[in-house]
Amino acid sequence: MDFLFEVVGDALNSLSGFGVELRRVIGLTLVVSVLATAFGVVIGVPLGAWIALGRTKARTAWLVAVNIGMGMPPVLAGLALLLLLWDTGPLGQLELLFSPTAMVAAQTLLAIPIAAGVTAGAVKGLPSAASEQLAALSLPGWQKGRVALVEVWPGVLAAVAAAFGRVVSEVGAVLVVGGNIVGETRVLTTAIVQETRRANFGEALALGIVLILLAGAVNGFLTWMQLRNARHD
Amino acid sequence: MIELFELRFPSDGSVLAVEGLEVRSGERLVVFGPNGAGKSTLLRLLAGTLPGGPALDSTYLPQRPYLFRGSAGFNMGLGLSAEEASRARHLADRLGIGEVLEYEASSLSGGEAQRVAIARAMARQQPWVLLDEPLSAQDEQDRMRIAAVIIEELGDRGAVIITHDREEAAVLGDRLAVLVNGRLLQEGSVDEVFSLPASDLVATAVGxxxxxxxxxxxxxxxxxxxxxxxxxxxxxxxxxxxxxxxxxxxxxxxxxxxxxxxxxxxxxxxxxxxxxxxxxxxxxxxxxxxxxxxxxxxxxxxxxxxxxxxxxxxxxxxxxxxxxxxxxx
Incomplete structure (x- = not known):
């Protein structure tokens, strides 16, 4: 037990000495996660609505792809992107490897299927009367999608929350394409891995607490939005 | 214009198998039958919201009109051109919902919501009009007034109207088709079918x-x-x-x-x-x-x-x- 008390004590000490490096890590974590979530949502939410608002072979194929993507190990997404961005790889001349841009790209790949899958589930969950009414309206496809998404607004917020939760807590992909370079590509999760491997448990736990507070704050905000938007009938 | 359809759903006809459903411009065909007879399936095939039907160039009122988040007016305007929207507003006044258009859709009564959907559907000028139980959510004292507005707005278009109510059928229909267990059992003028059912199944179905x-x-x-x-x-x-x-x-x-x-x-x-x-x-x-x-x-x-x-x-x-x-x- 003494060991655990010692670790927690160390963690609280680290937190009180809120250094420049920690602030940088938190800042990069926020920027990368928020950007990846935003890109993932912008692509994934309409994709999910499209998948759910019709029954064609193409949509079914996409649904399968999305479901596979939702369960894809992040480290594999990172590896795939690493191979593309490697010096001699197809996109090597972009020189993006080990940059925050590459990290955002990797996490966007992870966020898209989550956002699409949760959105598709929400839209498919519309009452049958709503789906029939949508089909009966003479609206172009994108407008049907918009009406459906507004109707399942709390479900779309759940998609945003799930996507953010996925990317902010993810370590494999950012580690592979980012490289955990101090001051450049180090984020909270990769820093935790680093400190744990050095047996700096107090430091690692402190970073973990920050990560949880961060994720909790963002998801708390989304939950509040969800409740505010819930239909009162 | 007269159109003749063979309608099946699913393809084996287990839910609906109708051979020779005839719809005509300028005529209101009422499809009458008990619950579960396949009436809505028939209309959805005609409207094209179920696959395998003719998907007529139509405006269609589903059985349970659904209003989405937003005001009643927003819902009424969904999918309408500017000209159709102004016609819908005029219709809304005649249907007695002019005042509720600014309200949030979820605060409307079932009857008001149905009238919003009626105004929206009738404002479109498609050659065919498909109405599934258009008066089902209306109070007794409003039904005939709304039926009159519907009939007037139909003009010389062709309509297929579903109901399981005899009085509505008599008011809304020129011709009556009786559907039981997915089969068309009798077709004729409303009076003829009501007063001279072709079989005891029809007699039971028409009440x-x-x-x-x-x-x-x-x-x-x-x-x-x-x-x-x-x-x-x-x-x-x-x-x-x-x-x-x-x-x-x-x-x-x-x-x-x-x-x-x-x-x-x-x-x-x-x-x-x-x-x-x-x-x-x-x-x-x-x-x-x-x-x-x-x-x-x-x-x-x-x-x-x-x-x-x-x-x-x-x-x-x-x-x-x-x-x-x-x-x-």
Whole structure:
């Protein structure tokens, strides 16, 4: 037990000495996660609505792809992107490897299927009367999608929350394409891995607490939005 | 324009198998039948919201209109051009929902929500209009007024209207198609189908009908005479004497006279009986009479008063033979 008390004590000490490096890590974590979530949502939410608002072979194929993507190990997404961005790889001349841009790209790949899958589930969950009414309206496809998404607004917020939760807590992909370079590509999760491997448990736990507070704050905000938007009938 | 369809759903026809559904421009076809008969499936095939149908160039009111988040007015304008939207607003005033358009859709009553959907659907000028139970959520006192607006807005377009209500069918329909268990059992003018159901399935489906079993005792040209419980019933039919038969006639085909003498007339069928029961049925009164068999007649509240119909009253019943169908059993 003494060991655990010692670790927690160390963690609280680290937190009180809120250094420049920690602030940088938190800042990069926020920027990368928020950007990846935003890109993932912008692509994934309409994709999910499209998948759910019709029954064609193409949509079914996409649904399968999305479901596979939702369960894809992040480290594999990172590896795939690493191979593309490697010096001699197809996109090597972009020189993006080990940059925050590459990290955002990797996490966007992870966020898209989550956002699409949760959105598709929400839209498919519309009452049958709503789906029939949508089909009966003479609206172009994108407008049907918009009406459906507004109707399942709390479900779309759940998609945003799930996507953010996925990317902010993810370590494999950012580690592979980012490289955990101090001051450049180090984020909270990769820093935790680093400190744990050095047996700096107090430091690692402190970073973990920050990560949880961060994720909790963002998801708390989304939950509040969800409740505010819930239909009162 | 006349269109003829064969409609099946799913492809094996287990839910719906209709051969030769005829829809015509300028005519209102009412599809009538009990719950689960496949009426909505038929309409959805015509509208194209179910795969495998003709998907007419139509405006379509689903059975349970659904309003999305936003104001009633926003919902009414969904998918409408500027010109259609202005027509919808005009319709909304006539349907008595002009004042609720600014309200949040979820605060509307079921009847108001349905009227928003009616205004939206009727504002579009497609050549075909498909309405699934358009008056189902309306109060008794509003239904006929809204029906009148619908009929006026239809103009010379073709319409397919679904209902399971006799009065609505009579008001909204020119022609009536009876659908039971996914099969089209009878098609004809509303009066014809209601007063002369082609089979006991149709008679049951169209509601208050008289179904009397007996034995066929005579034939005379197109007419057949059936003896049942002391009643001699003449009707159209082709059953050989000596065989069991079933007489079918609508409750509105029965004319009632007070007393046991009745009035002279051309009606072939004339029976006497005693009123056993009276029931309010919408705006009409259903009179149950024991005339050897249980016979149901429909009268207006006015007639009920004039005839002083009450339980125990003696009445004479007449029915034209051409309003009775005698089928083999």
């Amino acid at each position: 208050i009908g008289n179904v009397i079993d007996g034995e066929v005792v005579a034939g005379e040209g197109p007419l057949t005479s059936l003896l049942a419980g002391g009643m001699n019933i003449w009707g159209l039919g082709d059953v050989q004497p000596g065989h069991p038969g079933r007489a079918l006639f609508g409750a509105e085909s029965v004319t009632l006279f007070r007393g046991r003498e009745g009035a002279a007339g051309s009606a072939r069928n004339r029976w006497v009986g005693t009123v056993t029961e009276l029931r309010q049925l919408g705006r009409l009164v259903e009179v149950v009479i024991d005339a050897g068999n249980r016979v149901v007649a429909l009268v207006t509240p006015g007639s009920q008063e004039v005839l002083q119909l009450g339980p125990g009253a003696n009445v004479t019943l007449t029915v034209k033979a051409t309003a009775v169908r005698v089928n083999p059993r």
